[in-house]
Amino acid sequence: AQKVTQAQTEISVVEKEDVTLDCVYETRDTTYYLFWYKQPPSGELVFLIRRNSFDEQNEISGRYSWNFQKSTSSFNFTITASQVVDSAVYFCALSEANFGNEKLTFGTGTRLTIIP
Amino acid sequence: AAGVIQSPRHLIKEKRETATLKCYPIPRHDTVYWYQQGPGQDPQFLISFYEKMQSDKGSIPDRFSAQQFSDYHSELNMSSLELGDSALYFCASSPGLARNTGELFFGEGSRLTVL
Numbered sequence: 001a002q003k004v005t006q007a008q009t010e011i012s013v014v015e016k017e018d019v020t021l022d023c024v025y026e027t028r029d030t031t032y033y034l035f036w037y038k039q040p041p042s043g044e045l046v047f048l049i050r051r052n053s054f055d056e057q058n059e060i061s062g063r064y065s066w067n068f069q070k071s072t073s074s075f076n077f078t079i080t081a082s083q084v085v086d087s088a089v090y091f092c093a094l095s096e097a098n099f100g101n102e103k104l105t106f107g108t109g110t111r112l113t114i115i116p
Numbered sequence: 117a118a119g120v121i122q123s124p125r126h127l128i129k130e131k132r133e134t135a136t137l138k139c140y141p142i143p144r145h146d147t148v149y150w151y152q153q154g155p156g157q158d159p160q161f162l163i164s165f166y167e168k169m170q171s172d173k174g175s176i177p178d179r180f181s182a183q184q185f186s187d188y189h190s191e192l193n194m195s196s197l198e199l200g201d202s203a204l205y206f207c208a209s210s211p212g213l214a215r216n217t218g219e220l221f222f223g224e225g226s227r228l229t230v231l
Contacts, residue, residue, distance in 0.1 A: 033219075045159070045206060045222040045226070047219070047221075101120055102147070102210050103149060103161050103164060104149075104161065104208075105161070106158040107158060108160050
């Protein structure tokens with residue numbers, strides 16, 4: 001069975017600080033996908049990144065960066081120079097790489113509050 | 117670019133009533149997923165369809181049913197509504213077998229409130 005753990009329930013940081021959201025996952029599959037989604041107060045799920053299990057390269061997109069470490073089954077997300085607009089709930093998720101079945105298993109989410 | 121369309125965006129029902137949510141996937145996407153997100157909870161997988169056939173089933177109550185139609189849109193029917201059914205319901209679509217990218221495209225969600 002797949003499982004995603006986001007141990008940090010809530011995090012508050014002052015604007016412009018860096019913040020890292022942790023994600024640890026469990027799966028028996030050798031091929032899988034990892035995701036991060038942002039859910040602002042308006043409720044929609046905003047796709048941030050998808051990472052294939054075979055690609056362990058870290059990725060940077062503007063102020064966002066992701067650190068995928070297969071050895072520790074972690075896929076952490078760092079926001080650099082945080083801004084108030086970053087305030088949201090962030091979900092880490094996992095899916096099997098089965099054709100035609102990309103069902104996601106979500107973590108419980110981390111509520112990030114950026115204090116002006 | 118066209119996105120996943122869900123309707124209605126907001127719905128208020130009384131206990132024991134019936135509700136129907138609709139989902140229109142991205143054109144040429146043949147796979148649809150339904151998720152339920154209760155207040156303060158993470159989205160939970162309910163059910164999925166590929167090429168109009170149920171492909172997987174999660175924690176969907178027996179009071180709920182769903183189907184995918186010939187035009188690939190999907191409907192989630194919820195009967196005998198309970199207070200605990202109040203949630204945000206997401207639909208997502210993917211290209212399925214046509215292109216296994218592992219990516220789901222989510223709609224903006226339908227918020228159901230049961231009074």
